[in-house]
Amino acid sequence: MNQRIQRRHSRLVIINAELRVRFNPLDILSDGEVLLRYRLPRGEILGLLDIVSPLITRATRRNYALSPMVQLLAALRFYATGSFLQVVGDGIGLSRAAVSKCVAAVTAILAQHAQQHIRVAETPQQRMTENQQFHQVAGIPRVIGVVDGTLIPIANPTLMDGAFICRKGYSALNVQVVVDSKGLFIDIVAKWPGSAHVAFIWADSAVGRDAAAGVFGRGIFLGDSGYPLRSYLLTPEANPASAAEEMYNTAHIRTRGLVERVLGQWKLRFRCLHRSAGGLRLTPERSIRVIVVTAMLHNPPPQLLLYSHQAPHFQHLSQTPPLHQPNVTPQ
Helix, strand or coil, X not given: XXXXXXXXXXXXXXXXXXXXXXXXXXXXXXXXXXXXXXXXXXXXXHHHHHHHHHHHCCCCCCCCCCCHHHHHHHHHHHHHHXXXXXXXXXXXXXXXXXXXXXXXXXXXXXXXXXXXXXXCCCCHHHHHHHHHHHHHHHCCCCEEEEEEEEEEEECCXXXXXXXXXXXXXCEEEEEEEEECCCCCEEEEEEEEECCCCHHHHHHHCHXXXXXXXXXXXXXXXXXXXXCCCECCEECCCCCCCCHHHHHHHHHHHHHHHHHHHHHXXXXXXXXXXXXXXXXECCCHHHHHHHHHHHHHHHCCHHHHHCCCCCCCCCCCHHHCCCCCCCCCCCX
16 A cells, blocks of 8 residues: 555656756647637747846755746746636646745846836937827827826735725735837826825836926826826816816827726736735735836836846835835935
């Protein structure tokens, strides 16, 4: 009897070792199935593998170390489903702890590349292109981006800290995004708890400070009524009293609607961000990295070649202030 149990256990060990070392669903799944399961086409996944592989490849084969492909696909599957780590692991033969380590390692590496993927138009030629594209939507001139905030549910880090409770009554991070005319994320600030106001987040952000300083010239941004009205940030007319003001509000809604559509597509594509999946059951620091990485992955590959110089407007993770102090200006 003991010999049977040992043989059965040996077979399980061998099967698990094969999964950890040689498992590669890309070899058996069609392009459509790959996109459905991991939310990225095959070519982009292989490109990400080239980025993360040198940093997560184990030096030895001891204990059947996970291959880079297994680690990457585990992280992408978590982004795509937002399911419990144990459930993600059951689908690929990994434990909850192994999936957790894969998500942490892959996310940390990809987050370092976000500056190259998420950037504001900085040259006059780039801003002119954005002006023309936005003007074609509803006729508002000089627009270079539309801004909005969105709540990303997270697990409450402590029952004693009410700063994470948003206006809708659940724990969340209040994330600010700026989108260009092509629906690409060009700026993201993912460091404030759910109770922080969007006006404060905008004033504290690098893109907001640069806009106030005139870095973008005569370029303007569009925001909803939660943002303050500025010469560089236009909001809807609260009480339109003329036909011209009604027309302006209509044009504003049509133009700014792009950012709302992008946010909806982003959350549906990466269900870990959607409240229907239960939110991010991670620490706030790890949740911030997942939010930034999924925003980077949501931008299509052509974004990599749009702007080749350094991006000063990305809120680097190392500059994240204490999340329990939303009303304190960070150093």
